[in-house]
Amino acid sequence: MGLWPPAVADAASPTDAETVVLPGHRLFLPVVTRHTPGACPQQSQATFAAVPVQGPPSSRQAAQHPDLNLALRGYVPTSALLTLVDVDGPTDSDPPQLADLFSPPRLPPFTAAYQVYDWDWQCAPDGCRGAPIAFPPVTLLELAADPGEPLTVPDRATSIWTGHLKAMVLYAESRRITLAYTREDTAAVGYLVHLEGICVDVNLLALYRQLDSAGRTHLPALRGDEVLGTAADARFQVAIRDTGSFMDPRSRKDWWQGY
Template sequence: MPGKHPWITGTIGAVVLGLAQIFAGASEGNPTPPLSPALPTSPSPQATYRVYLPLISRSVCEPIPGASYEVFPVISPVASNVADNPDYNLLLLGYQTVNEYKGLVDYVGGSDDRAPQFRFLFGDHRIPVFLNVYKNNGWDWENHQPLPPPPGWPPVSVAGLAVHPGEVLYVPDSGYDIGGGFDAHVLYADENQITLKYTAEDSTAQGYTVYITNICVEPSLLQLYRQWNAWGRSQLPALRGGQPFGRARGTQIDVGIRDNNVFMDPRSRKDWWQR
């Protein structure tokens, strides 16, 4: 057996020494000294190795395969910059966390069986987990800035719903038709939100307006909206119930709804979660 070699150190030294011992033992009948590798004659620190692998990631905002979009005429298009209008832009208006029940609630009274149904936001038509609930801010139109949330009903006007990052989201189906078989116009869109209007007027004053934030609007849909918005809004993208419009950015999307410009409670089972 070969003796100890003071110049063999660290992990590499241990491996070489082990191989030398194996070769020496295998040749006991014909003792031939094992070959010694050309190693440094002075001790060196144990080598440390790092392997760098490429990071492969998939953007949650990637296009939706097969998605395509059309435009449809708008009634009374507005001339103002809608991005600066809190009726169109929910993130401009803003909303605050409230200490209310996180789940569906039951109200008495009638309901509209043609109202948008939030189950259809999701491909599996589930009732999602309610992670957070919010109340919308008020608005100071004179100074163009938000005010504290207004008192009174509804106690909740925006719901934070659990999703998977990158999950495809779909237009809440309804019994309404703005023409051409479309359920809703895209009244406003940017990189983080979409506003859907279930009548053909370019206004939130009549009918249902649905807001969905914390999303990636499908890139081709966002481009189409921006084109027609810049061209005067005579037509805007129009979507059918169940049509994909974007993806979830993270683990929560925020959803609000107005009826004739009045915020409603998105938790109401009899209104938005009927089927």
């Protein structure tokens, strides 16, 4: 593991209103956004660590992988309670806590709920977008934020590497990031958090792009209290997964313990 010095970020990614054609895919950026995101910071003094990836790298380019890049799936609004919910089933003693997105941790107002589209891996060599996931009823949650406020990594007790590193960046672009709570280059193992509509720190984004281009033998990693970016405006979205399955991000006993 080493600290990587600040680097100049690449050109900004397309806005949420655009559709970008990638080889073999049409990238569906969500059309449900009801507001224009604010400008993202173009400079940063932050430095970030990198850790070795455990096992082989992803067999697909991350930008074209629907388990890593949520824009490939997309999502649609749904009517649901915009409050914490109490769900049945076992409770993990150490899941990522979404209140830790904020410093100090807090329970923000929930402003909208969405259903992420499923992915059909059988319909074509690279699969294709399916219907919205019906269960659980909410798979992406919009949280209120103060425009420009720092956002930190949802924390848990378990580290993935020395130095209290808790999560590894599986995918990043200027306004979205995907975090894994293992060192494996897959969404199929452990917890995964998708953040949409944020401003990813430009140095973190530059490091991710550098390591992705170098073959993904190493990827950026973050501490539980580390700032990964800022709120682009007054709201952003979060999805959380467990061993590949999308979970309900409103679940009190899992992701909002103590609230």
